[in-house]
Amino acid sequence: MSRGRGYKKADPYTRRAKAQGYAARSVFKLEEIVERCGLLNPGDRVVDLGCYPGSWSRLASERIEPGALVGVDLSEPQGIPGTFIARSVYEVEPAELLDALGGPADLLMSDMAPPTTGDRKGDHLRQIALAERALWLASAVVRPGGAFIAKVFEGADAQAFFEQVRAGYATARRIKPKATRQQSVEFFVVGQGRQ
Numbered sequence: 001m002s003r004g005r006g007y008k009k010a011d012p013y014t015r016r017a018k019a020q021g022y023a024a025r026s027v028f029k030l031e032e033i034v035e036r037c038g039l040l041n042p043g044d045r046v047v048d049l050g051c052y053p054g055s056w057s058r059l060a061s062e063r064i065e066p067g068a069l070v071g072v073d074l075s076e077p078q079g080i081p082g083t084f085i086a087r088s089v090y091e092v093e094p095a096e097l098l099d100a101l102g103g104p105a106d107l108l109m110s111d112m113a114p115p116t117t118g119d120r121k122g123d124h125l126r127q128i129a130l131a132e133r134a135l136w137l138a139s140a141v142v143r144p145g146g147a148f149i150a151k152v153f154e155g156a157d158a159q160a161f162f163e164q165v166r167a168g169y170a171t172a173r174r175i176k177p178k179a180t181r182q183q184s185v186e187f188f189v190v191g192q193g194r195q
């Protein structure tokens with residue numbers, strides 16, 4: 001049977017995510033990052049910024065059991081264990097995250113992305129602003145020695161953001177997971193060993 005000219009076959013990551021019950025293919029980006037960096041261990045406390053539709057939160061909660069998870073997004077994911085805060089990250093204060101976790105975080109991770117407009121420079125700047133907000137929250141809620149992950153779009157301010165992470169963490173690295181689409185400008189900055 002013809003599927004028509006507009007038909008696009010789901011990529012292997014999308015099919016795997018669906019088969020394993022994850023809400024988004026982006027779960028495999030986090031999986032690669034945490035495996036390469038040794039993150040998400042049993043008992044960890046984790047903040048997930050931009051958590052909708054919930055695949056990162058789900059993977060994290062499976063790995064950190066019996067730890068604690070708090071997610072923040074404008075939209076609410078379904079069926080994720082832990083606490084959910086339905087608000088913009090710009091309106092969330094560190095004390096709320098610490099209360100929800102019951103103590104300082106071992107990891108703050110951000111997969112936040114603004115709605116893209118096609119204006120590459122504007123999208124980059126909005127993305128960097130979200131990553132900087134995540135880094136600021138991490139400076140208040142991540143324990144000394146803890147870790148930070150943020151999505152960034154390539155662009156003029158990406159290196160300066162990387163330097164900010166390097167200044168606050170013993171090690172900083174850029175990771176472009178295999179599940180990131182080839183044409184995508186996104187990568188992740190990972191800081192480990194918060195000073």
Ligand SMILES: C[S@@+](CC[C@H](N)C(=O)[O-])C[C@H]1O[C@@H](n2cnc3c(N)ncnc32)[C@H](O)[C@@H]1O
Nearest residue numbers: 026050052053054055056073088089111112113
């Ligand atoms: C790529 S999705 C995250 C996918 C998620 N990591 C997962 O695997 O299911 C990006 C998310 O960032 C959220 N976001 C964008 N701006 C935000 C803001 N100001 N505050 C909170 N969340 C925001 C969007 O609502 C969107 O759900």
